[in-house]
Amino acid sequence: MAEFRTCPDTGFQIDLAADKLIKWNAVTAVVFLLIGGVFGLAVALTRWPAVHLLAADNFYLALTAHGFDVLLVWMIFFEMALLYFTSSVLLKTRLALPKLAWVQYILMIVGALMTNVAVLRGDSSVMFTSYVPMTAAPDFYIGIILFAVGALLGCVVFFATLYIAKRDKTYEGSIPLVTFGAMTAAIIAVFTVLSGAVILIPTLFYSMGYVGSIDALMYRVVWWGMGHASQQVNVAAQIACWYAIAAILFNASPLSEKVSRTAFLFYILFLQLASAHHLLVDPGLSSEWKIFNTSYALYLAVLGSMIHGLTVPGAVEAALRKKGYTKGLFEWLRKAPWGNPVFSGFALSLVLFGFLGGITGVMMGTEQLNIISHNTMYVPGHFHGTVVVGSTLAFMALSYWLVPTLWQKELMFPRLAKWQPYLFGLGMGLASVFMMGAGTLGVPRRHWDMSFADAAMVHEFPAAAFMMMSLAGMAGMIGGLGGLIYILNMVGTVFFGKAKQPAKPVPETPNIGGAATTYGNAGTMAVPGTFVLALVFLTAFVLYYFVNWKYLSSVWGLS
């Protein structure tokens, strides 16, 4: 029989098994953020031309480890914690199949360690993408496969928990929007893991010599079915975090359940072969295929993100206007709690994800525009705008609430926490911008030496390209410092934090309860401030998009 404790802050009934699993997954996530982050710092210091820290072999090793540990291990461990939280805790039910959930944890950690060992040994520096015919040692793939199977089991536990909550009627009506978002992530995760299985199992046999050859293009199509879809998982999870934070801080309800849920559904329905984004300049695929898939069928998944981009801040604006911050367009924004890392992390994540990650992703995901950005530094610039200042920062922001609440401890360094989202968000945001700048000048990604000191023939990059890479390195250091402060704070809080003073007596309804808005034209507050901000975003988007067409039109003719 499952045992529960009552959270003194929120009144939630928390299943002890779920409690433990959420904590273990979250702490493990943070540990891998540290490992991957340190590799990231080494990579940044090597690509900073004046520093050029690592030797070539160690650089490619560190880059492989960096990609795997942060893009996959940190993100997915944290998402496992989110899945258990949004199902068991938010639906006030026990976690289904806790033993299976432990299998999830063990498989994922064994897999993560195995792949790390393979990479650190030095014979598997194949980058996160491990494009055939290049091969890594077999345990590199076995580790990833175990990790993925673990993640799949986590999704099974999540769906089973939704099922028993429904069966036991632990909630009325529909599941909360945040849980709905997490469900979107879990559904896409299943697709992701299956794609991964289809390609990585044959590749494992290929690396062991049991399979003669694997077609390079087929590998790329299927591998990116995993690689890109997993980013869609991150986006869905990150947006679920945004809605959760808006609710936790401001009692915000979505402006419209219907709109927000439909926008989540767009991610599932139009995921298509998102792998097309990575294959736009590949031989052997037709333009029709590329255009349809890269646009996720007429950009409807992009539309989904644009909708969230309005409805998330809109929900915050509506809630704050309800509280009386009604002056002008932006009083609600000026009076928002900018010193609270939960809020500042959330706000920066929202803005930076849209401007840095979103716009640039659509630009280089355009069939022809990909010609001027494919495999340049523009690509890491883009995804540091999505997965770092978007998803990672959103997860950090939520954990400033989640960790003290779950562990019932005070934050170890509240003053540092106040600054951390700015340090991390702006540092990484700038690093992302400078990387994109370097990419626009043609600097290649995954490249040890842009001065070509050992090469028979040399390309001379303009001084601006070297400057961009130096600035990216410096900004990366600032962001990295922000990341380290976050980890320090989380680890410190969990292990050495002061116990929280018993909060005010548990209220009848959770004290974060009570909707601030009702739906429909009559009840919903208008959100003019958010709308103006959204128009600013759209204007930037349109201008930037066409600037790049102009740039494309200036290069050599290709037909």
Add this chain to the structure above:
Amino acid sequence: MSIFPPKERIWWNEPIEKSEVLWITLGLVWALVMFFMMPYWHMTGKQNLSNEAYKIRPEVFAERTQAFAEKYTVREEGDTGIPVVHPPVGSDIYMMGSTWEWWPVLELEKDQSYRLHLSSADLQHGFSLLPENINLQVLPGYDMVLTITPTSSGEFSVVCNEFCGIGHHTMVGKIHVVEK
């Protein structure tokens, strides 16, 4: 509130707020504009990939590249030992990536078109023509064909931008474009 079930059980009948409807409309229009830009550029733009590609065994591609180079070599590139090939205008020209070089060096004429064949002898490579910043994926087993028209003259580099092993960062080739 987003972390609790919707207050109204029948939430899907609720009317949508005006600013949301307006934003969704704007977003949809923009999505369609972006979508149709791609086919539009195929019709009017001068930078499109050809869709022409063939499966080919790497050794066959290597032979063809070799034969092409033997036929039209005009000199050597510095002291690198790599031939500089000046093919006839409009002809089929070849460039092959292998660890870790682009072979051969091409010499083309400005404002003339050529059918460029790209492939790899071994691993995946990235053809990055600088400073133009034209980037193409090069796969072993696939002969990618596209018509290129250099619109500027001078010395251009082909930098590999797909990781291909420990010598990846030394993989640089050249294309010279001369005024006729």
